[in-house]
Amino acid sequence: MTRVFNFSAGPAMLPEPVLEKAREEMLDWNGTGMSVMEMSHRGKAFMSIAEAAERDLRTLMEIPDNYKVLFLQGGASAQFAMVPMNLLRGKKRVDYVNTGAWSKKAIEEARKYADVNVAASSAADGFNSVPAFETWQRSEDAAYLHYTPNETIGGVEFPWIPETGDVPLVADMSSTILSRPVDVSRFGLIYAGAQKNIGPAGLTIVIVREDLIGETLAGTPTMFDYKVHADNDSMYNTPPTYGWYLAGLVFQWLLGLGGLKAMAQINERKARKLYDAIDGSDFYANPVDPACRSWMNVPFTLANPDLDGEFLKEAAALGLTTLKGHRSVGGMRASIYNAMPEAGVSALVDFMADFEQRKG
Amino acid sequence: MTRVFNFSAGPAMLPEPVLEKAREEMLDWNGTGMSVMEMSHRGKAFMSIAEAAERDLRTLMEIPDNYKVLFLQGGASAQFAMVPMNLLRGKKRVDYVNTGAWSKKAIEEARKYADVNVAASSAADGFNSVPAFETWQRSEDAAYLHYTPNETIGGVEFPWIPETGDVPLVADMSSTILSRPVDVSRFGLIYAGAQKNIGPAGLTIVIVREDLIGETLAGTPTMFDYKVHADNDSMYNTPPTYGWYLAGLVFQWLLGLGGLKAMAQINERKARKLYDAIDGSDFYANPVDPACRSWMNVPFTLANPDLDGEFLKEAAALGLTTLKGHRSVGGMRASIYNAMPEAGVSALVDFMADFEQRKG
CATH class of the missing domain: 3.40.640.10 (Type I PLP-dependent aspartate aminotransferase-like (Major domain))
Incomplete structure (x- = not known):
């Protein structure tokens, strides 16, 4: 398993x-x-x-x-x-x-x-x-x-x-x-x-x-x-x-794990890692005002939406699933609630960099 | 376990x-x-x-x-x-x-x-x-x-x-x-x-x-x-x-298991076994008109309600649990839904006979 x-x-x-x-x-x-x-x-x-x-x-x-x-x-x-x-x-x-x-x-x-x-x-x-x-x-x-x-x-x-x-x-x-x-x-x-x-x-x-x-x-x-x-x-x-x-x-x-103060530190770190990956690239984008970006739900789009399907397919093959964005927004959405390990965010960020390098 | x-x-x-x-x-x-x-x-x-x-x-x-x-x-x-x-x-x-x-x-x-x-x-x-x-x-x-x-x-x-x-x-x-x-x-x-x-x-x-x-x-x-x-x-x-x-x-x-026809046969058999045990004794009683007794929920009382506590305690020790009747009815209630095996009803009936013999 x-x-x-x-x-x-x-x-x-x-x-x-x-x-x-x-x-x-x-x-x-x-x-x-x-x-x-x-x-x-x-x-x-x-x-x-x-x-x-x-x-x-x-x-x-x-x-x-x-x-x-x-x-x-x-x-x-x-x-x-x-x-x-x-x-x-x-x-x-x-x-x-x-x-x-x-x-x-x-x-x-x-x-x-x-x-x-x-x-x-x-x-x-x-x-x-x-x-x-x-x-x-x-x-x-x-x-x-x-x-x-x-x-x-x-x-x-x-x-x-x-x-x-x-x-x-x-x-x-x-x-x-x-x-x-x-x-x-x-x-x-x-x-x-x-x-x-x-x-x-x-x-x-x-x-x-x-x-x-x-x-x-x-x-x-x-x-x-x-x-x-x-x-x-x-x-x-x-x-x-x-x-x-x-x-x-x-x-x-x-x-x-130390209660909600500890969770806040972990969650902030997870979110920052993902937003940094998005902001540090012209290939990915998040439209939300940086002052009020969610720590839990991170929507992002690809510069070329034609690659959405390929992105999702490759991600799923690596065990990064359910990344498709809500139909009203399009693109991707990574929900990174408490139970998402930091390793999951790292794996996603690594895959995003790799995908961009190959397709960007 | x-x-x-x-x-x-x-x-x-x-x-x-x-x-x-x-x-x-x-x-x-x-x-x-x-x-x-x-x-x-x-x-x-x-x-x-x-x-x-x-x-x-x-x-x-x-x-x-x-x-x-x-x-x-x-x-x-x-x-x-x-x-x-x-x-x-x-x-x-x-x-x-x-x-x-x-x-x-x-x-x-x-x-x-x-x-x-x-x-x-x-x-x-x-x-x-x-x-x-x-x-x-x-x-x-x-x-x-x-x-x-x-x-x-x-x-x-x-x-x-x-x-x-x-x-x-x-x-x-x-x-x-x-x-x-x-x-x-x-x-x-x-x-x-x-x-x-x-x-x-x-x-x-x-x-x-x-x-x-x-x-x-x-x-x-x-x-x-x-x-x-x-x-x-x-x-x-x-x-x-x-x-x-x-x-x-x-x-x-x-x-x-054969669907609901098969379940009906099993359920009728389970209920009959329990009602027969109740009716065949002066120690146990069920007040419901025999024409409309439930196959699923079988309330019964002991002739001497002072023994209720002892009955429940001994039953629980044998792994026959949650038999206490609803507070509005008193006595006992055996709910024998689909998932209750026939062996469970048999064990209850056997215990009831034994308890009656010792306490009746």
């Missing part, structure tokens, strides 16, 4: 030690004689797994005690509706910042429930930057402000956290969570689909300040009520137990 | 060959160099897994071509809202049959969206039977009729399918799907959480007649719109890929 370096944007690579542990425990977790998948979610064994995962996430992100951590289903797409359904709390107006494809999806869904003010947008420059904070046109009466700290498709990442005062700040952190330390107390609500930096698809993590939940729009499904999940420790219904377990293994792995 | 016989109501046992295959493929599926968990859901490898799973389910259940098969998230609890949000189609009134705990949950959620007529209820006899069809008080203008073919907690199973004519029949089959053949063409919509007879928690299967979808209530989240999922082959957003893969392995396992 040869493991590949998989640059998929999500579902994405998982740490090999996590997969090995999952393999080892597949038929028998800790002497229980059953797989984690087979355990009652209300039994002692799974409860201990669930609690450890939450505790470790709280440690990693230094989550304050007045925040609930929820282990839900439905991905960011479900959150696009859950956020307005729960956080309007009698208000009608909400602020959204549009920095690309995922912002747009969030905005579109929010329009079903609220009067959406797009407070800022980077459309004018093709979503290759982050709009300067002083240009934002915020509503006075916004129930919250929503933004996307990292745009998975465009490869644009906020290097700063907006200061919204009393207006709760809501962030779709799907593709940046756990990649670096973040001050959770600056946020009202953080959500993230698991399939990039947390675990397998089908698990969604929500971190929400307690005082913001408890009032939902009429017609909100029970399953879309944060308070219901908070009051039941995410076990109102059967949670995605295996994903929860795997997330716990990932959290353990991160703690073992 | 000693595997136990796990009588959990769900998440529940999975077939050992399925777990072994999953273990074997954990770090490398079919030479791709990656785990199924790490694959892009839009890549060729996962698409082939997804398509095979749907094809095998269609074969197993003989699903007609005019039905969509959806692989969703959120469990039955999400379906309790999705069903009325999608199937009212301009109507206001819906019929529900109340045969126990899960029926009641479905009814409660539906009341948010519709005028619910409880067409029949077995409350009068403590939910230990199925109300005779000729007593049902159905609405003339019902958008659909919803029932629960198998009540996981009460252990009551319909031995027949209601004939509702032009009114679409909707069934929560979470704890009975795949346990025996069923004529899908009799239904408008079937849904099932995976964690009993399909695969791990976090996957929900919906089988819906195409003509019923496309019109939703105002305010329905996009993620709760069957049509959106149907039009995108359940890939509108990232689906729970690993659960989908495991479900496919379970479908393969079922086909290898």
Whole structure:
């Protein structure tokens, strides 16, 4: 068996030690004689797994005690509706910042429930930057402000956290969570689909300040009520137990590596190596403002797009897979989440240099 | 490692060959160099897994071509809202049959969206039977009729399918799907959480007649719109890929055993063995009308409830686990889904006889 370096944007690579542990425990977790998948979610064994995962996430992100951590289903797409359904709390107006494809999806869904003010947008420059904070046109009466700290498709990442005062700040952190330390107390609500930096698809993590939940729009499904999940420790219904377990293994792995400060150093180094390779060449290009390039998702194009197919084919033959860019952007995209080893980035950079030398 | 016989109501046992295959493929599926968990859901490898799973389910259940098969998230609890949000189609009134705990949950959620007529209820006899069809008080203008073919907690199973004519029949089959053949063409919509007879928690299967979808209530989240999922082959957003893969392995396992006719024979035999042991003793009792006892969930009580703790402790020591009854029923519950081997039921029956002899 040869493991590949998989640059998929999500579902994405998982740490090999996590997969090995999952393999080892597949038929028998800790002497229980059953797989984690087979355990009652209300039994002692799974409860201990669930609690450890939450505790470790709280440690990693230094989550304050007045925040609930929820282990839900439905991905960011479900959150696009859950956020307005729960956080309007009698208000009608909400602020959204549009920095690309995922912002747009969030905005579109929010329009079903609220009067959406797009407070800022980077459309004018093709979503290759982050709009300067002083240009934002915020509503006075916004129930919250929503933004996307990292745009998975465009490869644009906020290097700063907006200061919204009393207006709760809501962030779709799907593709940046756990990649670096973040001050959770600056946020009202953080959500993230698991399939990039947390675990397998089908698990969604929500971190929400307690005082913001408890009032939902009429017609909100029970399953879309944060308070219901908070009051039941995410076990109102059967949670995605295996994903929860795997997330716990990932959290353990991160703690073992030194936590998020250590990950930030590694991630910055990986990203710099790749951007340096792109910038140091006329053959490769990345269109994003250097001040807000993503550490996690690195789109790049070849000077001659006719070579795209050849590039992808040769890369795959070397075990560098899933590099094809999103159809809306074209070219390539290397997603280099926490689980992508530095050796994977090095191998990609080496191949890029070699390909350029032969084809450039 | 000693595997136990796990009588959990769900998440529940999975077939050992399925777990072994999953273990074997954990770090490398079919030479791709990656785990199924790490694959892009839009890549060729996962698409082939997804398509095979749907094809095998269609074969197993003989699903007609005019039905969509959806692989969703959120469990039955999400379906309790999705069903009325999608199937009212301009109507206001819906019929529900109340045969126990899960029926009641479905009814409660539906009341948010519709005028619910409880067409029949077995409350009068403590939910230990199925109300005779000729007593049902159905609405003339019902958008659909919803029932629960198998009540996981009460252990009551319909031995027949209601004939509702032009009114679409909707069934929560979470704890009975795949346990025996069923004529899908009799239904408008079937849904099932995976964690009993399909695969791990976090996957929900919906089988819906195409003509019923496309019109939703105002305010329905996009993620709760069957049509959106149907039009995108359940890939509108990232689906729970690993659960989908495991479900496919379970479908393969079922086909290898001879499909649902063969499973029905095995399941009937397993259930008969356990009910015979209960009925042949004054020490054990099951309160359910013998005409509608569940093949999947067998609750039973001890004549002397003071012995419950001892029974559970001794059983667990023999590797017969998770037998404690639901708190609302008390006593014991043996869930004997497809993945519970006949040897597990035999071991339980043998232990019950031995325990009775010593303590009865």
